[in-house]
Structure formats: C-alpha cells, structure tokens
Amino acid sequence: MVRKIEVVIPTFNRKANLLRCLTALNASSLPIQTVIIVDGGTQNISEEEILLFPELSIQVFHTRGHVCYQRNFGIQHCSSTWILLCDDDIELAPDYLQILLAQLEKNPKYIAVSGIVLQQEKGEWVSTYPVESGFGLLFRLVFQMGVWGEIKREQNLFSKLLVSYFGKRKNHISKAGWPVITHFANPSFETPIYGLGASLIGRQFLLENPFEEILDSNGIGDNYGVAIQLPGPILVDQNAKAFHLQAEENRESTLKRDMKRIFALHFFIVSSGKFKLQTRFWFLWSLIGKALLSIFHADFRSAKSGTSALLKICWGQNPYLIRKKARVNGL
Numbered sequence: 001m002v003r004k005i006e007v008v009i010p011t012f013n014r015k016a017n018l019l020r021c022l023t024a025l026n027a028s029s030l031p032i033q034t035v036i037i038v039d040g041g042t043q044n045i046s047e048e049e050i051l052l053f054p055e056l057s058i059q060v061f062h063t064r065g066h067v068c069y070q071r072n073f074g075i076q077h078c079s080s081t082w083i084l085l086c087d088d089d090i091e092l093a094p095d096y097l098q099i100l101l102a103q104l105e106k107n108p109k110y111i112a113v114s115g116i117v118l119q120q121e122k123g124e125w126v127s128t129y130p131v132e133s134g135f136g137l138l139f140r141l142v143f144q145m146g147v148w149g150e151i152k153r154e155q156n157l158f159s160k161l162l163v164s165y166f167g168k169r170k171n172h173i174s175k176a177g178w179p180v181i182t183h184f185a186n187p188s189f190e191t192p193i194y195g196l197g198a199s200l201i202g203r204q205f206l207l208e209n210p211f212e213e214i215l216d217s218n219g220i221g222d223n224y225g226v227a228i229q230l231p232g233p234i235l236v237d238q239n240a241k242a243f244h245l246q247a248e249e250n251r252e253s254t255l256k257r258d259m260k261r262i263f264a265l266h267f268f269i270v271s272s273g274k275f276k277l278q279t280r281f282w283f284l285w286s287l288i289g290k291a292l293l294s295i296f297h298a299d300f301r302s303a304k305s306g307t308s309a310l311l312k313i314c315w316g317q318n319p320y321l322i323r324k325k326a327r328v329n330g331l
Helices: 015-026 067-076 096-106 134-142 157-169 203-208 222-227 254-271 277-296 300-314 319-328
Strands: 005-011 034-039 058-062 082-086 090-092 112-121 124-126 179-181 188-191 198-202 234-244
Touching: 005 015, 005 067, 015 034, 015 090, 034 067, 067 203, 067 222, 082 203, 096 112, 096 198, 096 234, 134 157, 134 277, 198 203, 198 234, 222 254, 254 277, 254 300, 254 319, 277 300
Parallel strands: 005 034, 005 082, 034 058, 112 234
Antiparallel strands: 082 198, 090 234, 112 124, 112 198, 188 234
16 A cells, blocks of 8 residues: 655746645645755745745755756655656646545556656647647548547548547657657546656656756657656546646747757667667658658748758767767767
C-alpha cells in the first residue's frame, strides 16, 4: 500500500506560479509527506511564505538552473517509495493525489500514473488536439507523424478505414518515434508516452533512469526520454485533473521549443537503445512531412524552422549528440 508521497518541484524565477502550485498542494485531500523545492533562480521563496502552507513540510534547495538536473537532485533527496513530479506552473485539483493513489493500490503493476493535464486554448481547458479530417489523419499516417487527440469519426468509407486502423493500434509510438495518442477512454487509459509534469512515479525507477542532463536548461523533450524507459505503459486517470498554466516566465517561443523537441527526440532515438536503425530514417521522413504540412497551412516560419532542424540532423549537427560525444571523449 502507498502510504507516503513526496513532491519534487523544480523552479526558476517563477515565484508567483510556485506559490499557486503550493496553494493547490496545501489543499490536497491526501496528506503529503514532504515537498522538495529545487530552486535554480534568484526569486527565492521566503520563510514567511513557507508558513502560508501549514499542511506541507517544505524543504528548499538551491542549485544551478537546469530543470533536468534539478529534478534529479530532488529525486535523490527523497526517501519515499513514490514521488510526485510537479512542474511549478501546475495546479492540481484537491483530490488529484487521492485518485492516483487509489489507482496504484488497485493496479500495482504500474510504475507511473498521471491525471489528465489540461491547458488553456482559446479560453477553454483542453487536454487533446483532435485531427479534424481524414486527409490530415492519412497525411500523418504516411509520414508517421505524431497525433495527440481523438479521431473525429466521419461517415465516408475512407475515414472509417483510417479510424479502424488507428483503433486497432491504440495508443502507441509511430515508426518515426512520435507519440500517437488517440484513445482517451474514461475513466482511465494506458499510453506509452505522456507529459510527466504531474505524474506519480516510483522513486527507484527514477533513480535508475534519471532525466537527461545533456538537454538544454529548459529540458524540452526530457519526459520522453524517461517514459521510453518504463517497462510498461503510463496509466492516465481522467478524473484527476491537473491544470497547466503555461507560465510565460522563462518560456521560449513555440518555434524554439519545437526545434529543441525535434533535437531531443532524435537524440533519444539514436542514443537510448530502444529503437531500431530504421526508426532514424522514418524520423527524417516525418520531418519532411511536418515541413510540408506547415507549408500547406501557410505557416512558413515553422516550415523553415523544421527544415533547418532536418538539415542539421542530416549534417550531424544535433547539439545534444555533439554534447554527448564531447562528454564521452572527456572534452
């Protein structure tokens, strides 16, 4: 039985968001053993502010500002069997941990469980990005691109065949390495990849599979590297709700984040040992598809950025692979 849960929160100059995150944790219906804040910035939380959360035992550590390093540091300072990894711009519903705990006790085979993570898009809280047309779905299938949303059911035979195909595959990783998440069953569903910014994960697994510190300081793509090491799927319970506020502080532009996500995924495909050689070729093919899709939608900046990432990878200029090679060579 899970009895003790510790929370690890990496933060960097997002004090207002951190306080909102702690306010939500303080209202948790399930007692929390310890909250470990790993602060890489200068906007430090004060002793007076810590006293605003009487239900929480808070420990604050100051380290360099690198989210993967900060997460690993916090995990190493935990003693409980289960750790809640929580981003500093996440607000959890009061019953969030209680629901995840019930899932773990009912399904002890899982090493990672999460609630549904919602973000505001055009004034609405959403957790998925459905593909709106049969053509769009076919395009993603041909280029083995990612899908993160329910498949809209159309009445024509062509769309029905596509829906049937994805229905049989369920949630999976495409031949190019991208997550294809199309099944969001209630109350819970399994998926090989999910954002881990509000996930309850076994501490021993995290110690054996740390976050990759070769990535950039914002850790774009880091959750993917941990998720692919899991021996089984992640369980996501849609009754447990986490609200991602997408803090603007320290958040890079969409184009920069997309490029870093591409480099990170390519890095894990090449270096993790979890993928076949053919995945690398499918991945390059998928980047061509992404560029074409951006052109189709007249998003020429994204097309240019994606093409630039593709060319750098082809020329052996993935910065993360370069860093790893330098580390191995002791440079």
